[in-house]
Amino acid sequence: xxxxxxxxxxxxxxxxxxxxxxxxxxxxxxxxxxxxxxxxxxxxxxxxxxxxxxxxxxxxxxxxxxxxxxxxxxxxxxxxxxxxxxxxxxxxxxxxxxxxxxxxxxxxxxxxxxxxxxxxxxxxxxxxxxxxxxxxxxxxxxxxxxxxxxxxxxxxxxxxxxxxxxxxxxxxxxxxxxxxxxxxxxxxxxxxxxxxxxxxxxxxxxxxxxxxxxxxxxxxxxxxxxxxxxxxxxxxxxxxxxxxxxxxxxxxxxxxxxxxxxxxxxxxxxxxxxxxxxxxxxxxxxxxxxxxxxxxxxxxxxxxxxxxxxxxxxxxxxxxxxxxxxxxxxxxxxxx
Ligand SMILES: Nc1ncnc2c1ncn2[C@@H]1O[C@H](COP(=O)(O)OP(=O)(O)O)[C@@H](O)[C@H]1O
Ligand SMILES: [Mg+2]
Numbered sequence: 001x002x003x004x005x006x007x008x009x010x011x012x013x014x015x016x017x018x019x020x021x022x023x024x025x026x027x028x029x030x031x032x033x034x035x036x037x038x039x040x041x042x043x044x045x046x047x048x049x050x051x052x053x054x055x056x057x058x059x060x061x062x063x064x065x066x067x068x069x070x071x072x073x074x075x076x077x078x079x080x081x082x083x084x085x086x087x088x089x090x091x092x093x094x095x096x097x098x099x100x101x102x103x104x105x106x107x108x109x110x111x112x113x114x115x116x117x118x119x120x121x122x123x124x125x126x127x128x129x130x131x132x133x134x135x136x137x138x139x140x141x142x143x144x145x146x147x148x149x150x151x152x153x154x155x156x157x158x159x160x161x162x163x164x165x166x167x168x169x170x171x172x173x174x175x176x177x178x179x180x181x182x183x184x185x186x187x188x189x190x191x192x193x194x195x196x197x198x199x200x201x202x203x204x205x206x207x208x209x210x211x212x213x214x215x216x217x218x219x220x221x222x223x224x225x226x227x228x229x230x231x232x233x234x235x236x237x238x239x240x241x242x243x244x245x246x247x248x249x250x251x252x253x254x255x256x257x258x259x260x261x262x263x264x265x266x267x268x269x270x271x272x273x274x275x276x277x278x279x280x281x282x283x284x285x286x287x288x289x290x291x292x293x294x295x296x297x298x299x300x301x302x303x304x305x306x307x308x309x310x311x312x313x314x315x316x317x318x319x320x321x322x323x324x325x326x327x328x329x330x331x332x333x334x335x336x
Contacts, residue, residue, distance in 0.1 A: 013200040014077045014167045015041040016062060021072035023057050031057040032224045034072065040216075041077075044194050044201045048211040048247070049221030055204040058221075059170050062202060064089045076167065089168070092161030096173040098153045100145045106156050107132070107141035113164040131159040134193075151182045158190070162197070169194070169201040175210065187213055208248045212236075220244045236264075252302050254322065265291065268304040269321040272312055276319035277327065278302065280312045294320060 015038070022034035032054045039045045047055040060066035061074060064086040068074065074082045081089055092113075100109050110131050114124040132138050135155040145153065154174055161169060174190070175183045191214050194201050205211055211218045212232040219229040220243075228240035232248075239245035239262065251262040270292060278294040281301070289305040292312070296302075302320060312318050320327045 012165050012167050013041045013198055015039065016168065016200060016202075017073075017075040017078075018058075018061065018068075019073040019075070021058075021061055021068040021074065023054075023061065023066060023072075024069050030224055032061070034069070035226055037219070037226065037229075039200060039202065041200055042198045043216045044203060044214060046211040046215035046218045047202065047204045047221055048206070048208060048215075048218050050206055050247070053221040054224040055206075055221055056172055059172055059202055059204055062168070063091050063093060063170050090164075090166050091168040091170055092164070092166035094154070094157050094161045094169070094171040094174045096176045098157045098177075100153060100156060100160070102145050104145070105141065106137060106143045106145070106148070109145065109156050110141075110159045110163050112160060117164055119164075127163055131163050134162075135159045150178050151186060154178065154186060155189075158193070162193075162199075167200065169197075169199050171201065171203045173204055173206070175205075176207075183210070190214065212248075220247060250303060254327065256322075263322055265303040265305040267322065268302065268306075270294075270304055270306055270312060270318045271321060271326075272316060273319040274317055276317045278318050278320050280314050280316050280318060282314055283311050294318065 017039075018035065018037040020034045020036065021032065022030070023032040024030050047058060049055055057066060061068055061072075064074075064081065064084055068082065072082070073080060076089065101112065104112070107128050111124050111128045114127055119127070128141065132141055135158060137152065137155055137159065140148070140152065145156070148156065154177075157174070171190075175186055178186065187210055190203075194214075203214055205214075215232065217229060218232055218235055219226045220235055221227065222243045228235055228244045230238075235244055235248045239248065242251075242262070245251045245262045250265050252265065252268070254261055254263050266289065277296050279296075280292055281295050282293040284291045284293075285308060286305075290308050290311045292304045292306055294302045294304060304320065
């Protein structure tokens with residue numbers, strides 16, 4: 001995530017606007033409080049949040065699988081599509097469960113949307129071949145779905161969604177069923193794909209690393225509301241509230257002369273000092289950093305992530321530095 005605009009809008013992509021869109025279930029429970037949201041043409045917006053916060057509901061409102069409560073409006077390039085059903089919105093969808101047709105082979109699945117739209121046979125075949133190549137599925141057109149790996153199945157699902165050249169691509173936790181290695185590889189492939197297509201995309205995940213890697217912007221969701229929307233850097237360095245701060249990384253809560261603030265463990269430094277206010281409780285090697293758990297005389301804990309060089313050992317006394325200042329002399333620390 002570079003912070004700079006990453007891709008030109010493709011010819012097919014649309015700008016999406018939600019105005020006053022909420023969703024209340026029969027019985028009165030609220031999945032989504034009324035919200036406004038603008039997604040630029042060609043942008044990838046990630047909806048990030050814990051299970052049950054309303055991500056899928058928001059995605060389904062955009063897709064046309066769900067209608068907003070009275071008063072809510074959905075616009076594609078300024079056109080009111082609130083009453084348009086999904087088949088008339090030209091959206092492509094990809095789900096965690098793949099939702100492939102088991103009775104069709106790979107080519108049959110990828111060509112499905114083309115047949116539904118009445119694309120001529122020869123043109124549909126060309127497009128399917130193009131998609132097989134694009135998704136590195138060459139030679140697998142005749143393969144049965146159950147004979148594919150999880151990663152291949154998700155590539156087929158992506159190819160099927162993209163084949164009819166949708167104006168919007170909606171992805172609901174597409175990688176959640178895959179193991180960590182494959183997830184990272186496919187994440188990179190999806191990122192490259194979204195860049196090259198320039199398509200407007202909304203990508204749902206509960207995984208903050210995935211959100212950081214993919215999104216132009218991230219909308220952090222909490223209990224049916226968007227708590228914050230911005231770049232990964234915005235959310236990480238300037239979280240709007242404790243929920244966002246905690247969801248996109250670890251934090252310590254520090255009382256500084258300027259008031260209380262949240263400080264990431266990697267922004268603290270340690271210096272061995274017999275008069276230091278903290279004692280090392282535990283030092284855990286995590287690979288890129290060592291996570292050091294510290295405690296002061298009052299029992300307050302801090303976590304610091306430091307380079308794996310000359311790390312103080314459990315029992316040693318240290319001074320904790322934040323932006324070059326010692327916490328003990330300038331400020332008191334308190335646990336998050
Ligand atoms: N069809 C439905 N009827 C009633 N409640 C639902 C329905 N679908 C989802 N919910 C509830 O709405 C809330 C938001 O769900 P959802 O949008 O699926 O969250 P997420 O995708 O973030 O996990 C949850 O509390 C969920 O249980
Ligand atoms: Mg969901």
